[in-house]
Amino acid sequence: MGSAAGLEERLQEGRRLFAEGRYGESAAVLQALVGDAPGNAAAWLELGRLALTIPDLPAARDFLNEAVAHDPGNIGALSLLGEVLRRDGAWLEAQAYLQRALAVAPDDLLLACRLANCYVGSGELFKANELLSGLLARYPSVGELYLLRGLVLYQLRHDAQAEADLHLCLGLAPNSAQALAALGDIYRDRELYEEAADFVDRAYQLAPDDIHVARARAYLSLALRDWGKAADILAEVLQQAPSDVVAAVNRVAALIESGNALAAIDALEDALRVGASEPWVHEMLGAMFAQRGDWKIAVENLEASVAREPTSTTGWNILIVAYSKLGEMEKAEAAAKKILEIDPHHVNALINLGGLKIDLGFHDEGIQLFQRALAQAPESPAAYSGLLFGMLFSSEVPVKDILEAAANGDERVWHPLLRNYSFADRNQDVERSLKIGWVSSDLRGHAVGAFVGPFVGFLNKERFQHYVYDNWSIEDSVTAMIRPFATHWRKILGLGDNAAAELIRSDEIDILIDLNGYTAGHRLGVFARKPAPIQVEWLGYPGTTGMSAMDYILVPNDDFLAKGGWCTEMPWPLKDCYGVRSGIPDVPVRETLPCDESNIFTFACMNRFSKVSMRALDLWGDLLLKVPNSRLLLIGRGGSDEQTVRALRKRFQEKGVPAERLEILESKPPHEYLDTYNQVDLCLDPFPFNGGTTGFDSIWMGVPYVTLRGDSLHSRAGSNILKYVDLADLVADSESEYVAKAVALAADRDALRRHRNRLRERMMASPLMDTAGFAKGIEDALRGMWRVWCEEGGEK
Numbered sequence: 001m002g003s004a005a006g007l008e009e010r011l012q013e014g015r016r017l018f019a020e021g022r023y024g025e026s027a028a029v030l031q032a033l034v035g036d037a038p039g040n041a042a043a044w045l046e047l048g049r050l051a052l053t054i055p056d057l058p059a060a061r062d063f064l065n066e067a068v069a070h071d072p073g074n075i076g077a078l079s080l081l082g083e084v085l086r087r088d089g090a091w092l093e094a095q096a097y098l099q100r101a102l103a104v105a106p107d108d109l110l111l112a113c114r115l116a117n118c119y120v121g122s123g124e125l126f127k128a129n130e131l132l133s134g135l136l137a138r139y140p141s142v143g144e145l146y147l148l149r150g151l152v153l154y155q156l157r158h159d160a161q162a163e164a165d166l167h168l169c170l171g172l173a174p175n176s177a178q179a180l181a182a183l184g185d186i187y188r189d190r191e192l193y194e195e196a197a198d199f200v201d202r203a204y205q206l207a208p209d210d211i212h213v214a215r216a217r218a219y220l221s222l223a224l225r226d227w228g229k230a231a232d233i234l235a236e237v238l239q240q241a242p243s244d245v246v247a248a249v250n251r252v253a254a255l256i257e258s259g260n261a262l263a264a265i266d267a268l269e270d271a272l273r274v275g276a277s278e279p280w281v282h283e284m285l286g287a288m289f290a291q292r293g294d295w296k297i298a299v300e301n302l303e304a305s306v307a308r309e310p311t312s313t314t315g316w317n318i319l320i321v322a323y324s325k326l327g328e329m330e331k332a333e334a335a336a337k338k339i340l341e342i343d344p345h346h347v348n349a350l351i352n353l354g355g356l357k358i359d360l361g362f363h364d365e366g367i368q369l370f371q372r373a374l375a376q377a378p379e380s381p382a383a384y385s386g387l388l389f390g391m392l393f394s395s396e397v398p399v400k401d402i403l404e405a406a407a408n409g410d411e412r413v414w415h416p417l418l419r420n421y422s423f424a425d426r427n428q429d430v431e432r433s434l435k436i437g438w439v440s441s442d443l444r445g446h447a448v449g450a451f452v453g454p455f456v457g458f459l460n461k462e463r464f465q466h467y468v469y470d471n472w473s474i475e476d477s478v479t480a481m482i483r484p485f486a487t488h489w490r491k492i493l494g495l496g497d498n499a500a501a502e503l504i505r506s507d508e509i510d511i512l513i514d515l516n517g518y519t520a521g522h523r524l525g526v527f528a529r530k531p532a533p534i535q536v537e538w539l540g541y542p543g544t545t546g547m548s549a550m551d552y553i554l555v556p557n558d559d560f561l562a563k564g565g566w567c568t569e570m571p572w573p574l575k576d577c578y579g580v581r582s583g584i585p586d587v588p589v590r591e592t593l594p595c596d597e598s599n600i601f602t603f604a605c606m607n608r609f610s611k612v613s614m615r616a617l618d619l620w621g622d623l624l625l626k627v628p629n630s631r632l633l634l635i636g637r638g639g640s641d642e643q644t645v646r647a648l649r650k651r652f653q654e655k656g657v658p659a660e661r662l663e664i665l666e667s668k669p670p671h672e673y674l675d676t677y678n679q680v681d682l683c684l685d686p687f688p689f690n691g692g693t694t695g696f697d698s699i700w701m702g703v704p705y706v707t708l709r710g711d712s713l714h715s716r717a718g719s720n721i722l723k724y725v726d727l728a729d730l731v732a733d734s735e736s737e738y739v740a741k742a743v744a745l746a747a748d749r750d751a752l753r754r755h756r757n758r759l760r761e762r763m764m765a766s767p768l769m770d771t772a773g774f775a776k777g778i779e780d781a782l783r784g785m786w787r788v789w790c791e792e793g794g795e796k
Helices: 004-019 022-035 041-053 057-071 073-086 092-103 109-121 124-138 144-157 159-172 177-187 193-206 211-223 227-240 245-259 261-273 276-293 295-308 313-326 329-342 346-361 361-377 383-393 401-415 447-456 477-485 499-504 522-527 596-597 614-626 642-654 670-679 693-700 718-725 737-749 749-764 769-792
Strands: 435-441 464-470 488-491 511-514 534-537 551-555 568-574 603-604 631-634 663-664 682-684 705-708
Touching: 004 022, 004 041, 022 041, 041 057, 041 073, 057 073, 073 092, 073 109, 092 109, 109 124, 109 144, 144 159, 144 177, 144 682, 159 177, 177 193, 177 211, 177 534, 193 211, 211 227, 211 245, 227 245, 227 261, 245 261, 245 276, 261 276, 261 346, 276 295, 276 313, 276 435, 295 313, 295 522, 313 329, 329 346, 329 642, 346 361, 346 383, 361 383, 361 705, 383 401, 435 447, 435 769, 447 477, 447 693, 447 769, 464 477, 464 499, 499 522, 511 522, 511 769, 534 769, 568 769, 596 603, 603 614, 603 670, 603 737, 614 631, 614 642, 614 737, 631 670, 642 663, 642 737, 670 693, 693 718, 693 749, 705 718, 705 737, 718 749, 737 749
Parallel strands: 435 464, 435 511, 464 488, 511 534, 534 551, 551 568, 603 631, 603 682, 631 663, 682 705
Antiparallel strands: none
16 A cells, blocks of 8 residues: 555656646556555545546546545545536536535635536526625635626626626736627627727737637627628637537528528538537528518428427517418418417517407407517517507507507607717708708618609709618619619618617718608617607608607698697698609509499409408498499408408408408509509598508509598598599598498499599699609708707707
8 A cells, every 4th residue: 555655755746747748647657546545535636637637527527526535525626526517517516516615615716716607507697696796895806706797797687787897807907808808799789889899809909719709709790790700700619619509500690691502501510510409500590581581481491490399489489470471371370379378478479479460450459469468578669569550550449549558668668768969069050951861671662662762863962961771681673763862871780779879870860760660670769869859750650659759750731630639749741742652553544444344343452451440341341231233352461361361251241241242362463463453443441540552553543442531640641642633522531421432432433434534644743743842842841840940949
């Protein structure tokens, strides 16, 4: 066995060889020692340290267990065994050993830091924070402790406290690249990308090979949508950490976005090889293609994901949207119900199912789902957006309820985001050139694009500079038509609300116009921050935002709307109509009435089903019963969906209208859609949400329509079109009058023939197609708002 002195000498020899990096020789000496003295805990500890360095975690665990067995209070053995277990993912066992060690040596900072890291690894962030806070109370000058607590606080989403700790770390250790990288992550999350880049660049200069710095650079590049750079940096991360699954999957996404399909396939194989689950990869790819609007490819990936992982609420949730975009409404509803089976309180599922119900015309069900979502997430912008938009469609929701919901949304969601921007230094010359900002996701082949495109070419570029803040990824021929009018065209998709507001503020925009309202792709979070002195709502959403940060809402020349009471913004009437069109495809108008040939009178509504309220369906059923040999034609997304068709037919059958008198068609391409009007004798405007684009289209194709006028912008759109083509007599102010006017006109075939032959000519001579005049009216409105602001001393 040897003398104690001889054993100590051999132990020191093993340590010396280990320190010199001669691991094999060190192991031989130490193994011989424990062979002669199996109870020598110090020798077992050194063998454990050696195995951990190689590393050979199973051997290290065995050696260190021997050391602890022979010396239960050996701090070094307890600490290293905890570290081995931590690296092996055995978090609870690791904590137990580290806690035992710390109880013996409460002032050992390295030991405490290992325990804190162990808490973080097991997700016990509050324990880690408590431990580190206790250490900092005793050792307030140790920068590493501030770094560790800052990282923990960042994971807890206590960003302000995390930022403070990281700055304290830099005060004590100015060259801490990890602290700088973490600050870059915080500012990236806040969408303050310039500040984030400054921190990350400083970290990179100090430690270009540090993996934490590399990750910060990669995820900042992803946020900035610099896909190629992100893919390259993530490749560097994976060289250092080949098993980093998150980095591997993000690299796949970056390569696909950058258009490097072949490299993306290889990267996908690499991600699967390092442990990314196949369902997760498919889910991520499905989400990415959905974001790009490639719905069929998105569905393929998402279906593959949920087939392998049927409890993935994320995959099912994106499928709700994807199916509905493809008109597969029954599948969309099934996907939503699947999520709610898994989690009855899933907020996004409630929101998406609510949107689906609105799209299908089940407005009250949709509203209830949005209200359920708000009960779970009272500050959800998406839930408020869906609720307020959905309320416009329902015939059961009065104006006061819309105003109340809008006010609640402002109080809970929007007003807390208000920034204290000062415009005191803004030049208040009433006649100077003004900077106008236009924010939209729809300056493309969309109804908004159809109304903006015609008049922008007539805007005065000397008196107004126009800045477009485009929130859509894809441009088309409509975008190309609009682009030349802009002094500057900014892409803000992927730019957070804070950063977009800062951009608008730095551009010194005088009047900022929102073209989305609560529709998809909106950026009301930007408007909530009030980056411009005057903010205006128009066109994309015919209702109030309820936002205290929104100053005006443009309305048509309508005395009722101009009085307000239905909106929180100040109504500003335009000279004539609400919008203007040109360039509508020149589809020929049928010279004769369809009923002249078929002896069947065709009513139609060409609006999407979401605009068709249950009360409108009831009135249309009454109308069909009052007009013999009549039928109703409906066209909309979901028109080929069996569930939608069944529900609509059932509604009419309950009124006593046979199924064959109702024809339901899927949405059609533009020329086919317009030509469908040649099958129609008289159109029916839906209510309370009237048609806008379809109102123009109907008149263009020589088909008049009957409308029911309401008490808000969205319910007076039809009347404010008809009055400009001398059809004000088709405006009803009650449901009975609506039906009576439709019945009377169905019987007056001569009047319908006159309208069919003259409506397009009347429309072309009206303000509805006076693009130059409309541009002048918009400019006059904007100049008038600016004049008010200046006269009030810039206080608005």
